Amino acid sequence: MAPSSSSLPAVVLLLSVLFVSIPVLDGLELELGGDGLYREILRDETVLRLKELGKISDGEGFLERTFLSPASIRATHVIVGWMKDAGLTTWIDQMGNIHGRYEPSNSTDKALLIGSHMDTVIDAGMYDGALGIVCAISALKVLKVTGKLERLTRPVEVIAFSDEEGVRFQTTFLGSAAVAGILPESILQVSDKSGTTVEDVLKLNSFKATAAALGQVKYSPESVGSYVEVHLEQGPVLEALRYPLGVVKGIAGQTRLKVIVDGSQGHAGTVPMKLRRDPMVAAAELVVTLESLCKDPSRFLTYDEECGCFTEESLAGLVCTVGELLTWPSASNVIPGQVNFTVDIRAMDDVVRETIVASFSRIVMQRCDDRLVDCAVEHKHSAPATPCDAELTTQLELATRSAVSAMTPPSIGGGQRRAEPTPVLMSGAGHDAMAMARLTKVAMVFVRCRGGVSHSPEEHVAEDDVWAAGLALLRFVDQTVVAEL
Structure with a gap:
């Protein structure tokens, strides 16, 4: 598979902080792995399934599939069917996560878990989350049709997590945090914008919705050996480097806040400007202040020579976003009473x-005091930066390099292929691997996406890049979990 012919933009020179590479290992065996590199399953069928899943939506004319919504339930039945087609035993846990597992007879080894999330943002693309689920199912289906599934040396399980994005309840990783055993019991009382709680939604879908039931979802660390996730990059680095796959060195830490600004509601035409306590203006100032704080932290923060906290390298990847703003009562002729x-x-x-x-x-x-409005800052989510396991990452690097090399035609004149080093990236986006890292060692594969666009209907992964991802995952499982004859 030839890399994209797009030109290498100058911005690549600025990516050196985030990009490193693992040296090429000579003598790597590049087994082709079957007729057509299993194109019919790893590319053609996978792409068709991604498109099918992308049509299962709660929205009209756009993709939206949130935690245990009607579309999510429909998607669950479809994914369960695909898992069974791959020879997996399936079940749905008490948080709506879908599991498909192959358990070798008499195996006592720790399981390899492979997964991603089935929920989406609003007006989403069809690859975020779904790509990792369907690629994993396809890789195991190849093992089934080639007779290798029965030669697994330890259990392998695909998990489609019920919620990662946190759109409905503003709390991320509901599915994977439950599996990792880090979901607090208080989550049951968290409500969405309509006042419906997590407990309500679970009961509506015939789940027990109790603390004891959540405890049943948790996996013990003694039963799990590792977790691997395939995900589109959601950024422009791989496309700029003209390479279809990369492996992830680590995932950025993340904090989500909700800022509540209370003022005095009033008539837009009768309250003099100097007598107003307008929460909208205060909120606008705070949003601009946040942008300044994250664009130029040195204006607000003092550099500490002893800890070296605020070097240029430590500030790399710092981003701040205001993604949602709500006003009450939200009328054009009313000074708002509250802005969140x-x-x-x-x-x-x-x-x-x-x-x-x-x-x-x-x-x-400080700013709210200056404007005589009342403010509160609620911490909704916090997750530390997550390093990926070095050994797993090296194994994935070998598998991705092998897959890409096998799909790339030999050089003219009969020369042998030489695999290029696989890019190793940092992830600015959060992933289920962050929660799963609290349970076991984790690693990730990134897949090139067009223009680096994600969380958008314009999100796109080339069919051959889907193929490369599936082949890389297949080779990783084959090389690490399948017994030799």
């Missing part, structure tokens, strides 16, 4: 992220 907005802060360095969160929270109170 969300804040998403991410950084590779946890000290930087925590310092930004503390600084912004302090600034919120």
Whole structure:
């Protein structure tokens, strides 16, 4: 498979902080792995299934599939059918996660878990989350049709997590956090915008919705050996490097806040400007302040020579986003009484992220006092930066390099293929691997996406890149879990 012919933009020169490579190992065996490199399953069928899943939506004319929504339930039945087609034993746990597992007879080894999430953002693309689920099912289906599934040396399980995005309840990783055993019992009382709680939704879908039931979802660390996730990159690096796959060195830490600004509701035409306590203007100032804080932290933060917290390298990857803003009563001729907005802060360095969160929270109170409005900052989610396991990452690097090399035609003149080093990236986006890292060692494969666009209907992965991802995952499982004859 030839890499994209797009030109290498100058911005690649700025990516050196985030990009490293693992040296090429000479003498790597490049077994082709079957007729057509299993194209019919790993590419053609996988792409068709991604399109089918992309049509299962709660929205009209756009893709939306949130935690245990009607579309999510329909998608569950489809995914269960695909897992059974791959020869897996299936079940759905008490948080709506879908499991498909092959258990070798008499095996006492720890399981390899492979997964991603089935939920989406609003107006989503069809690859985020779904790509990792369907690629994993396809890889195991190849093992089934080739007779290798019965030669697994330890259990292999595909998990389609019920919620990663946190759209409905503003709390991420409901599915994977439950499996990892880090989901608090209080989650049952968290409500969505309509006032419906997690407990309500679970009961509506015939789940027990009790603390004891959540405890049953948890896996013991003694039963799990590793977790691997395939995911589209959601960024432009692989496309800029003209390479279809990459492996992940680590995932940025993330904090989500909700800022509540209370003022005095009033008539838009009768309250003089100097007498207003307008929460909209205060919120607007805070949003702009957040942007300034994250664009130029040195203006707000003091560099500490001893800890070296705020070097240029430590600030790499710092991003802050206000993605949602709600007003009440939201009428054009009314001064709002309350404005709420969300804040998403991410950084590779946890000290930087925590310092930004503390600084912004302090600034919120100062600015609100200045404007005579009342403010509160609620912490909705916090996750530390997550390093990927070095040994697993090296194994995935070998598998991805082998897959890409096998799909690339030999050089003219009969020369032998030489695999290029697989890019190793940092992830600015959160993934289920962050929650699963609390249970076991984790690793990830990134897949090139067009323009680096994600969380959008324009999200796109080339069919051959889907193929490469499936082949890489197949080779990883084959090389690490399948017994030799």
